[in-house]
Amino acid sequence: MVVVHKDGARGVHFRRAGPRQKVYFEADEVQAAIVTCGGLCPGLNTVIRELVCGLNHMYGVKRVLGINGGYRGFYARNTITLTPKSVNDIHKRGGTVLGTSRGGHDTKKIVDSIQDRGINQVYIIGGDGTQKGASAIFEEVRRRGLKVSVVGIPKTIDNDIPVIDKSFGFDTAVEEAQRAINAAHVEAESVENGIGVVKLMGRNSGFIAMYATLASRDVDCCLIPESPFYLEGPGGLYEYIEKRLKENGHMVIVIAEGAGQELVSESVQSMGTQDASGNKLLQDVGLWISQKIRDHFAEQKTLPITLKYIDPTYMIRAIPSNASDNVYCTLLAQSAVHGAMAGYTGYTSGLVNGRQTYIPFYRITERQNHVVITDRMWARLLSSTNQPSFLDVKGDHEEKEEEETLHQVPNERISKVTSDNNEISHVYPAAC
Ligand SMILES: Nc1ncnc2c1ncn2[C@@H]1O[C@H](COP(=O)(O)OP(=O)(O)O)[C@@H](O)[C@H]1O
Numbered sequence: 001m002v003v004v005h006k007d008g009a010r011g012v013h014f015r016r017a018g019p020r021q022k023v024y025f026e027a028d029e030v031q032a033a034i035v036t037c038g039g040l041c042p043g044l045n046t047v048i049r050e051l052v053c054g055l056n057h058m059y060g061v062k063r064v065l066g067i068n069g070g071y072r073g074f075y076a077r078n079t080i081t082l083t084p085k086s087v088n089d090i091h092k093r094g095g096t097v098l099g100t101s102r103g104g105h106d107t108k109k110i111v112d113s114i115q116d117r118g119i120n121q122v123y124i125i126g127g128d129g130t131q132k133g134a135s136a137i138f139e140e141v142r143r144r145g146l147k148v149s150v151v152g153i154p155k156t157i158d159n160d161i162p163v164i165d166k167s168f169g170f171d172t173a174v175e176e177a178q179r180a181i182n183a184a185h186v187e188a189e190s191v192e193n194g195i196g197v198v199k200l201m202g203r204n205s206g207f208i209a210m211y212a213t214l215a216s217r218d219v220d221c222c223l224i225p226e227s228p229f230y231l232e233g234p235g236g237l238y239e240y241i242e243k244r245l246k247e248n249g250h251m252v253i254v255i256a257e258g259a260g261q262e263l264v265s266e267s268v269q270s271m272g273t274q275d276a277s278g279n280k281l282l283q284d285v286g287l288w289i290s291q292k293i294r295d296h297f298a299e300q301k302t303l304p305i306t307l308k309y310i311d312p313t314y315m316i317r318a319i320p321s322n323a324s325d326n327v328y329c330t331l332l333a334q335s336a337v338h339g340a341m342a343g344y345t346g347y348t349s350g351l352v353n354g355r356q357t358y359i360p361f362y363r364i365t366e367r368q369n370h371v372v373i374t375d376r377m378w379a380r381l382l383s384s385t386n387q388p389s390f391l392d393v394k395g396d397h398e399e400k401e402e403e404e405t406l407h408q409v410p411n412e413r414i415s416k417v418t419s420d421n422n423e424i425s426h427v428y429p430a431a432c
């Protein structure tokens with residue numbers, strides 16, 4: 001199949017007509033819509049810009065609508081017309097020019113609105129919840145027999161979307177986290193027995209905390225949701241803090257927001273509530289752990305500490321994307337456009353093993369991406385920080401087994417984890 005650029009000269013040739021090829025449009029038939037849902041992430045505006053410019057510059061598509069305020073914007077809010085001119089500078093700003101929201105996903109109303117507005121290409125930018133919503137829209141579109149492409153673009157600052165190599169905005173988040181870690185380090189080393197605590201985002205997945213720690217080298221301890229820890233006794237956090245302070249005079253702790261939630265719930269009454277999308281609301285583990293450390297050393301009276309707690313979470317999420325994320329956003333958006341213009345639907349555009357691919361929605365939504373604590377990256381972090389593995393929390397036998405895995409990391413195990421993580425068997429190579 002051949003799709004020709006508007007200038008004809010640089011035609012894009014699609015040699016493979018894949019099984020998902022269903023809805024093909026001429027450029028002047030296309031009425032596209034773009035929506036952003038869920039939490040903010042650096043790069044959202046870049047993706048919007050490149051979708052609009054990609055549609056227009058590569059295919060001559062002139063009609064592109066922006067849906068205001070997330071999914072509910074399809075039926076409850078106004079739309080805006082997006083042109084290459086109106087989006088020209090938006091990538092320099094954080095956030096999303098379209099606005100976003102949680103909750104408000106009413107599949108029938110959304111598809112009614114798509115039909116009423118004559119939309120035939122929908123580009124949906126968001127995380128795992130958003131992709132589930134996109135999948136529901138795709139199924140409803142199919143049930144009604146509509147000629148509409150539904151395309152997802154994965155967004156998550158937590159990097160918790162499976163299959164893809166990494167999410168856009170993640171590099172920017174890790175880079176920005178360095179500023180907070182550096183501040184914590186400067187504060188901590190300026191006083192006797194100084195401790196800097198930095199909380200980073202990561203509801204269920206500790207990727208930002210892990211990569212920010214590895215990048216910084218100033219972090220002495222990184223705590224993530226995937227690796228349970230404990231405070232008291234041998235091998236516990238208090239013991240390690242005391243050791244580090246005696247050795248080094250100061251230390252920095254990075255904690256992902258989803259870490260240690262079971263410990264916080266034990267000591268603070270759980271709010272037990274959810275946000276509008278059904279995500280569990282977390283307790284502030286950064287505040288909690290800071291207070292626990294202060295109380296512990298105040299009680300001990302042996303080591304007078306000074307602790308500074310820094311919470312840069314929303315500052316990190318709200319900045320514009322850096323250069324490498326800008327390039328990544330451009331590739332993702334252009335690839336998404338090529339796929340829809342080639343007639344594909346029901347897919348998320350993503351990078352897998354360095355290749356642009358079209359991934360069926362069900363592959364993206366069936367599970368979350370987590371840090372594998374028996375994998376090499378976490379072992380590297382433990383070696384880099386020299387922090388305890390906190391495996392004492394389990395029985396002696398289990399601990400021994402896990403320790404062996406961490407230190408030896410057999411190749412068999414790695415290749416299994418890698419292939420599980422990437423799940424490329426049902427992912428189609430992108431159109432170009
Ligand atoms: N299972 C689901 N089915 C349909 N829509 C969903 C589902 N889960 C979440 N959504 C919708 O997707 C949007 C974003 O979800 P949310 O979990 O807040 O963020 P993210 O997509 O970043 O994970 C919300 O409008 C929410 O209502």
Ligand SMILES: O=P(O)(O)OC[C@H]1O[C@](O)(COP(=O)(O)O)[C@@H](O)[C@@H]1O
Pocket residue numbers: 037038039040127128155156157158201202203257275279317
């Ligand atoms: O305060 P908000 O806007 O609900 O966002 C907080 C959450 O958003 C996140 O950045 C994840 O966002 P998504 O659910 O949109 O992927 C989490 O790290 C954080 O817990």
